[in-house]
Amino acid sequence: MGVIGSDVHAVGNQILEYALEEKGVDTVNIGVMSSQVDFIEAAIETDADAIWISSLCGHGQMDCRGFREKCIEKDIGDILIYIGGNLVIGKRDWEETRKIFEEGMKMDRAYSPRTEPEEAINDLFNDLDYD
Numbered sequence: 001m002g003v004i005g006s007d008v009h010a011v012g013n014q015i016l017e018y019a020l021e022e023k024g025v026d027t028v029n030i031g032v033m034s035s036q037v038d039f040i041e042a043a044i045e046t047d048a049d050a051i052w053i054s055s056l057c058g059h060g061q062m063d064c065r066g067f068r069e070k071c072i073e074k075d076i077g078d079i080l081i082y083i084g085g086n087l088v089i090g091k092r093d094w095e096e097t098r099k100i101f102e103e104g105m106k107m108d109r110a111y112s113p114r115t116e117p118e119e120a121i122n123d124l125f126n127d128l129d130y131d
């Protein structure tokens with residue numbers, strides 16, 4: 001998990017890490033200002049089941065372009081990718097934004113601002129077939 005691009009918003013990332021660890025999820029947090037390559041290398045090094053990307057500053061679409069394709073190139077094409085935060089600039093229709101990230105960029109799940117961490121953690125457990 002980490003915050004992608006030149007984004008320095010650190011608080012949500014910290015909260016997500018605490019929430020995941022509280023539920024017993026082993027997390028590796030690469031922090032703010034992380035590149036696509038940073039995420040992918042960390043996922044490979046730690047044999048991760050999922051990548052959680054935060055993007056708050058509004059540059060999510062630009063910062064995540066080609067992320068799934070890079071995972072495929074590095075042989076982790078099937079890894080679960082979740083993204084959340086303020087993914088686009090301003091107030092756009094959420095359904096439209098969700099489609100950009102889930103259908104266009106082939107991320108498994110995109111979350112709207114103010115999603116409670118528990119919702120995504122439940123999805124993670126379901127997607128990974130954990131009890």
Ligand code: B12
Nearest residue numbers: 006007008009010011012054057058084085086089090120
């Ligand atoms: C504090 C703050 C800053 C601080 C950050 C300090 C720090 N080191 O963290 C400073 C002053 C540095 C800052 C700078 C900027 N900021 Co600012 N900032 C905020 C502010 C007020 C609060 C962010 C925060 O901490 N929220 C609290 C946490 C708990 O919530 P969160 O981050 O949203 O995270 C939660 C959820 O989003 C979700 N989530 C997040 N990631 C993920 C990932 C997954 C997988 C899942 C499931 C869920 C999830 O779960 C988190 C925990 O509940 C917000 C406005 C707001 N009210 O959100 C603006 C805001 C994010 N900032 C904004 C902007 C524009 C900027 C600047 C570009 C301003 C500028 N012109 O310089 C710069 C960008 C700098 C950069 N390179 O990143 C905009 C973004 C606009 C957009 N996306 O449409 C916002 C929304 C303000 C606004 N309304 O315009 N900012």
